[in-house]
Amino acid sequence: MLDKLKYNVGKIVETVNEAEDIKSFYIKVKMEETCPGQFTMVWLPGFEEIPLSPSLHEREILRLTVAAVGSTTRKMHELNVGDRIFIRGPYGRGFNINYKGKYLLIAGGYGAAPLIYALRKLREAGKHVAYAVGAKSSSKLLFVDEAKNLGAKVYVATDNGSRGFRGYVTEMVQEIIENYDNVLACGPEEMLYRVMEMCLKTNVKCQLSIERYIKCGIGICGSCALDPKGLLVCKDGPVFYAEELIGTDFGKYYTLPSGIKKPV
Ligand SMILES: Cc1cc2nc3c(=O)[nH]c(=O)nc-3n(C[C@H](O)[C@H](O)[C@H](O)COP(=O)(O)OP(=O)(O)OC[C@H]3O[C@@H](n4cnc5c(N)ncnc54)[C@H](O)[C@@H]3O)c2cc1C
Numbered sequence: 001m002l003d004k005l006k007y008n009v010g011k012i013v014e015t016v017n018e019a020e021d022i023k024s025f026y027i028k029v030k031m032e033e034t035c036p037g038q039f040t041m042v043w044l045p046g047f048e049e050i051p052l053s054p055s056l057h058e059r060e061i062l063r064l065t066v067a068a069v070g071s072t073t074r075k076m077h078e079l080n081v082g083d084r085i086f087i088r089g090p091y092g093r094g095f096n097i098n099y100k101g102k103y104l105l106i107a108g109g110y111g112a113a114p115l116i117y118a119l120r121k122l123r124e125a126g127k128h129v130a131y132a133v134g135a136k137s138s139s140k141l142l143f144v145d146e147a148k149n150l151g152a153k154v155y156v157a158t159d160n161g162s163r164g165f166r167g168y169v170t171e172m173v174q175e176i177i178e179n180y181d182n183v184l185a186c187g188p189e190e191m192l193y194r195v196m197e198m199c200l201k202t203n204v205k206c207q208l209s210i211e212r213y214i215k216c217g218i219g220i221c222g223s224c225a226l227d228p229k230g231l232l233v234c235k236d237g238p239v240f241y242a243e244e245l246i247g248t249d250f251g252k253y254y255t256l257p258s259g260i261k262k263p264v
């Protein structure tokens with residue numbers, strides 16, 4: 001168990017501005033192989049330790065794609081090539097990408113991070129993949145070119161219509177979702193809940209990467225529990241099948257670090 005808490009020291013070898021307030025860090029680090037959808041715990045001394053899902057992991061290079069939303073992620077954005085970062089993991093259950101058939105990947109905001117990693121692996125396995133990505137505006141869209149270069153069919157939605165479909169990514173995919181055998185999705189919880197509803201209605205196999213407040217990351221503290229089933233996001237997830245989430249507080253309540261529940 002203690003071995004699972006061990007930090008690996010990583011060194012930043014490249015940074016890329018991916019979109020407005022979203023940066024990727026290419027980190028040289030010796031760590032266990034990851035599977036798309038699993039997460040790592042990242043620590044910058046003097047700041048919180050936060051969960052981040054790799055957007056790529058090849059040999060000793062791990063890519064983390066980070067949206068600056070608060071103190072730790074803003075501090076991360078100040079890091080440069082040569083800086084060190086402490087990483088433990090990988091943890092949890094990632095996406096199962098071994099199913100037959102066509103895949104539709106639905107990404108909202110920084111939820112694109114684990115999906116572009118899954119997309120790469122799916123394309124390497126010769127699978128047919130479509131990538132539907134949504135953001136508030138075109139300046140916040142992630143990995144459109146990378147997905148095209150990997151050979152995926154790409155659908156783009158922006159809330160303000162600055163690129164592609166005007167509206168939510170969920171509205172954009174509602175007509176096409178039943179043409180696919182598998183859906184993988186990651187993004188804001190309201191978006192994921194809508195994806196879950198559409199997949200259950202159309203009988204499409206659906207895997208959703210969800211967020212809860214992660215403290216230990218290894219199934220000890222209970223901070224990330226989905227009530228009343230007691231599923232642990234850090235251990236049983238963060239990727240869940242739609243059927244597993246039925247009857248939980250997913251889509252309804254989020255538990256704050258204090259233990260208080262807040263409506264989603
Ligand atoms: C499994 C998982 C994978 C994630 N992958 C990515 C990713 O690839 N890229 C990315 O940009 N973000 C990712 N996130 C979200 C990221 O962890 C938060 O944005 C980050 O923790 C914010 O920290 P902060 O100090 O900058 O902001 P804060 O101001 O502390 O918080 C901003 C928001 O982030 C949430 N948050 C803060 N700490 C945690 C925590 N320990 N666990 C869960 N949520 C937290 C808060 O509830 C709040 O809603 C992931 C979250 C989870 C649970």
Ligand code: FES
Pocket residue numbers: 213214215216217218219220221222223224225232233234235
């Ligand atoms: S974060 Fe501690 S049990 Fe999941």
